[in-house]
Amino acid sequence: xxxxxxxLAKLRRWDAGEFDLTDRLEEGFxxxxxxxxxxxxxxxxxxxxxxxxxxRVWQRLYPYLxxxxxxxxxxxxxxxxMDLPAFGQAGTPxxxxxxxxxxxxxxxxxxxxxxxxxxxLDYRAFDTLGESHVLFTxxxxxxxxxxxxxxxxxxxxxxxxxxxxxxxxxxxRIVVPVVLLFGVYVILNGHLxxxxxxxxxxxxxxGLILYTLAFGFAxxxxxLNFKTYxxxxxxxxxxxxxxxxxxxxxxxNHLETIFRTGVPGRIFSAGLILPLxxxxxxxxxxxxxxxxxLFQRGKI
Amino acid sequence: MSGLDLFALALLGLLLVTGVGACLxxxxxxxxxxxxxxxxxxxxxxxxxxxxxxxxxxxAVGAGVSSILMFVTLRRLRDIKRRAExxxxx
Numbered sequence: 001x002x003x004x005x006x007x008l009a010k011l012r013r014w015d016a017g018e019f020d021l022t023d024r025l026e027e028g029f030x031x032x033x034x035x036x037x038x039x040x041x042x043x044x045x046x047x048x049x050x051x052x053x054x055x056r057v058w059q060r061l062y063p064y065l066x067x068x069x070x071x072x073x074x075x076x077x078x079x080x081x082m083d084l085p086a087f088g089q090a091g092t093p094x095x096x097x098x099x100x101x102x103x104x105x106x107x108x109x110x111x112x113x114x115x116x117x118x119x120x121l122d123y124r125a126f127d128t129l130g131e132s133h134v135l136f137t138x139x140x141x142x143x144x145x146x147x148x149x150x151x152x153x154x155x156x157x158x159x160x161x162x163x164x165x166x167x168x169x170x171x172x173r174i175v176v177p178v179v180l181l182f183g184v185y186v187i188l189n190g191h192l193x194x195x196x197x198x199x200x201x202x203x204x205x206x207g208l209i210l211y212t213l214a215f216g217f218a219x220x221x222x223x224l225n226f227k228t229y230x231x232x233x234x235x236x237x238x239x240x241x242x243x244x245x246x247x248x249x250x251x252x253n254h255l256e257t258i259f260r261t262g263v264p265g266r267i268f269s270a271g272l273i274l275p276l277x278x279x280x281x282x283x284x285x286x287x288x289x290x291x292x293x294l295f296q297r298g299k300i
Numbered sequence: 301m302s303g304l305d306l307f308a309l310a311l312l313g314l315l316l317v318t319g320v321g322a323c324l325x326x327x328x329x330x331x332x333x334x335x336x337x338x339x340x341x342x343x344x345x346x347x348x349x350x351x352x353x354x355x356x357x358x359x360a361v362g363a364g365v366s367s368i369l370m371f372v373t374l375r376r377l378r379d380i381k382r383r384a385e386x387x388x389x390x
Binding site: 116198202203209 | 353355356368373376
């Protein structure tokens with residue numbers, strides 16, 4: 001704090017015209033030629049100069065504040081962990097009652113044959129909501145960082161790279177439909193067999209990337225541009241949030257929905273799990289392809 | 301010791317080899333390719349551990365998408381380096 005006050009006092013004297021070589025704020029400043037200086041801060045109004053000095057002070061404080069924030073978070077998390085039962089204790093409910101309930105009643109209560117999907121998208125769907133928001137935040141951060149970044153090569157060079165290789169094109173022509181179909185299968189059967197929204201979405205994303213590698217961005221851009229990307233991602237996330245945000249108010253307890261659990265083993269069963277898998281899958285597929293497009297050419 | 305056990309041991313050994321190799325190789329492109337191999341081996345191990353969900357995800361994300369992203373990043377780094385050299389020469 002003292003340093004900041006010092007700096008501000010110096011600035012005031014500087015503004016009043018009392019130049020002193022020992023008081024200069026920046027290296028390279030010469031008091032003999034204050035006009036027409038090459039340094040932009042000489043042409044600025046005093047207020048702007050003051051702001052700049054304050055920003056500099058904050059920049060110096062920033063690492064300490066960040067470390068303090070991290071320490072507070074660590075203490076808070078450790079404090080929360082203290083409430084958990086000790087590791088490996090025989091009498092913990094999570095090792096006995098919860099597991100037994102999931103294994104013995106999971107299929108009946110969620111309607112999902114794949115118990116993993118039943119746990120992550122029905123019993124613990126609230127946690128998955130938080131996870132998907134973490135993913136969305138990461139995707140938004142990448143979007144902010146890379147959107148509009150100059151591509152490594154010019155458009156023409158990119159076109160030349162992606163559309164001239166005969167082997168890649170013919171392989172993609174055969175493989176991409178199978179990959180996309182498999183991805184859709186994995187998503188739609190997430191509650192019946194291994195897989196689910198995330199893995200299926202990743203497979204579809206990989207298929208889209210392969211298609212773009214072979215045929216260029218322009219061909220895929222005819223039906224997946226930035227506008228459709230935004231609509232799909234935001235729509236899916238909104239659907240997920242709306243269908244699970246009641247957990248904020250009733251403590252992650254199960255609520256009856258219009259989607260019935262149905263007969264376990266059928267494709268239209270397991271309540272909300274299938275729609276939620278679809279939402280997660282489309283978000284993940286779009287995000288994977290979006291990352292690739294952003295890295296490759298700086299826009300989606 | 302059955303054949304499956306031997307197969308699992310061989311996979312684990314390969315996992316070690318690829319993991320250490322990815323760290324030790326000097327060429328970044330070689331590192332990426334070894335890393336892809338690591339992911340493929342890992343996905344087979346997941347399948348043997350009866351976790352097919354993870355096997356699918358590992359194959360799609362570990363060996364597929366993340367490797368592609370790292371390849372693209374590597375190429376952009378090279379482009380930046382090449383451009384800097386061009387500017388230095390004139």
